[in-house]
Amino acid sequence: MSNERTVPATGPRRARGRPPATARREQIVDAALEEFAEHGFHNSSLAAVAERVGLSQQGLLHHFPTKESLLISVLSRRDEIDDAEFGELSDLDRLRDVVERNTGRPGVVRLYTLLSAEGLAEDHPAGDYFTERFAALRVRLADALRAAHGDRLAGGATPEQAATLLIAAMDGLQLQWSYAPGAVDMPDLMGVLTDVLRGGETGDRAD
Amino acid sequence: MSNERTVPATGPRRARGRPPATARREQIVDAALEEFAEHGFHNSSLAAVAERVGLSQQGLLHHFPTKESLLISVLSRRDEIDDAEFGELSDLDRLRDVVERNTGRPGVVRLYTLLSAEGLAEDHPAGDYFTERFAALRVRLADALRAAHGDRLAGGATPEQAATLLIAAMDGLQLQWSYAPGAVDMPDLMGVLTDVLRGGETGDRAD
Numbered sequence: 001m002s003n004e005r006t007v008p009a010t011g012p013r014r015a016r017g018r019p020p021a022t023a024r025r026e027q028i029v030d031a032a033l034e035e036f037a038e039h040g041f042h043n044s045s046l047a048a049v050a051e052r053v054g055l056s057q058q059g060l061l062h063h064f065p066t067k068e069s070l071l072i073s074v075l076s077r078r079d080e081i082d083d084a085e086f087g088e089l090s091d092l093d094r095l096r097d098v099v100e101r102n103t104g105r106p107g108v109v110r111l112y113t114l115l116s117a118e119g120l121a122e123d124h125p126a127g128d129y130f131t132e133r134f135a136a137l138r139v140r141l142a143d144a145l146r147a148a149h150g151d152r153l154a155g156g157a158t159p160e161q162a163a164t165l166l167i168a169a170m171d172g173l174q175l176q177w178s179y180a181p182g183a184v185d186m187p188d189l190m191g192v193l194t195d196v197l198r199g200g201e202t203g204d205r206a207d
Numbered sequence: 208m209s210n211e212r213t214v215p216a217t218g219p220r221r222a223r224g225r226p227p228a229t230a231r232r233e234q235i236v237d238a239a240l241e242e243f244a245e246h247g248f249h250n251s252s253l254a255a256v257a258e259r260v261g262l263s264q265q266g267l268l269h270h271f272p273t274k275e276s277l278l279i280s281v282l283s284r285r286d287e288i289d290d291a292e293f294g295e296l297s298d299l300d301r302l303r304d305v306v307e308r309n310t311g312r313p314g315v316v317r318l319y320t321l322l323s324a325e326g327l328a329e330d331h332p333a334g335d336y337f338t339e340r341f342a343a344l345r346v347r348l349a350d351a352l353r354a355a356h357g358d359r360l361a362g363g364a365t366p367e368q369a370a371t372l373l374i375a376a377m378d379g380l381q382l383q384w385s386y387a388p389g390a391v392d393m394p395d396l397m398g399v400l401t402d403v404l405r406g407g408e409t410g411d412r413a414d
Contacts, residue, residue: 117324168379
């Protein structure tokens with residue numbers, strides 16, 4: 001849970017005053033997250049990640065023997081970032097907040113969009129991760145919706161259907177938003193969808 | 208509109224009886240569509256596409272000098288497939304039908320999901336294509352919604368908001384469905400969303 005973070009996310013190179021191994025690993029993972037977000041997993045190289053943290057490729061291999069092992073750590077890191085948020089998914093308004101926060105981190109959004117699609121390719125190392133993540137997220141969100149809104153939402157939608165649709169809309173909005181941040185108001189649209197699913201009015205929502 | 212299709216999509220190799228150049232080009236584009244759908248654009252090679260149609264790489268370069276030029280043709284080909292469908296988007300029920308049809312072509316769905324995400328990477332040749340495609344699709348669907356349902360849908364959602372959400376849900380459902388076809392009933396979920404946006408009941412929808 002609490003990870004002893006002692007170095008900045010991707011701070012300047014530190015030839016001297018080397019951070020201990022754990023901090024170094026975190027530094028590498030954050031750099032990889034940025035590299036993957038920019039170029040996708042397949043198009044990224046360990047050499048480029050190493051360069052971002054001022055290591056030789058050999059030095060990086062000491063911490064992460066393969067690009068796949070680094071990817072798994074990047075995905076776990078992203079889950080850590082998300083968990084604090086999705087953990088509190090007690091009602092639909094929280095979902096809008098999560099989306100709101102995502103507008104402030106376009107790199108992480110792009111990373112997620114890219115990797116979740118890349119994971120569909122045959123034998124991609126992130127394939128199992130996303131299969132399990134989506135299944136778990138659907139259950140978790142459906143449980144939260146049932147607890148807050150009962151067995152039926154607007155139009156007779158079940159919590160399971162609403163959960164799958166909300167996750168889908170979130171993912172699809174991130175894709176459209178990444179192409180046109182100015183034209184797609186993600187939090188507002190998420191607010192519209194949650195309002196509609198609750199059977200409420202959208203127009204007069206207070207900000 | 209009608210394209211004189213004389214060869215099967217990706218038929219068996221034809222060492223003899225070479226098809227004319229146009230048919231050959233179509234054959235290559237269909238093979239590339241399959242190759243890209245399986246491995247994504249960046250991870251596909253012209254050599255693999257050439258092999259699928261029984262050509263040497265040199266032979267393929269005669270028709271498509273670069274992988275990028277082939278990609279543009281693949282995207283146009285996909286638009287041809289889609290256009291007949293999206294062209295008739297007169298009401299929300301049609302949208303469910305489009306999704307229904309997509310369940311029968313997982314390869315094309317995966318191709319679209321992969322390429323639309325890959326396009327976000329810096330300098331990706333499909334970037335402009337998707338930026339324009341999403342913008343045009345939002346306008347087109349919003350116009351159709353306004354014509355059919357007026358200026359407000361359920362909960363006060365505007366046709367523009369509903370259009371963006373519908374496209375997002377479609378894209379997000381394709382992603383979840385590609386990971387778990389058995390667990391995500393795309394057409395049914397699209398039906399739920401369109402019903403909710405119309406302010407109707409979902410439970411008793413006739414199939």
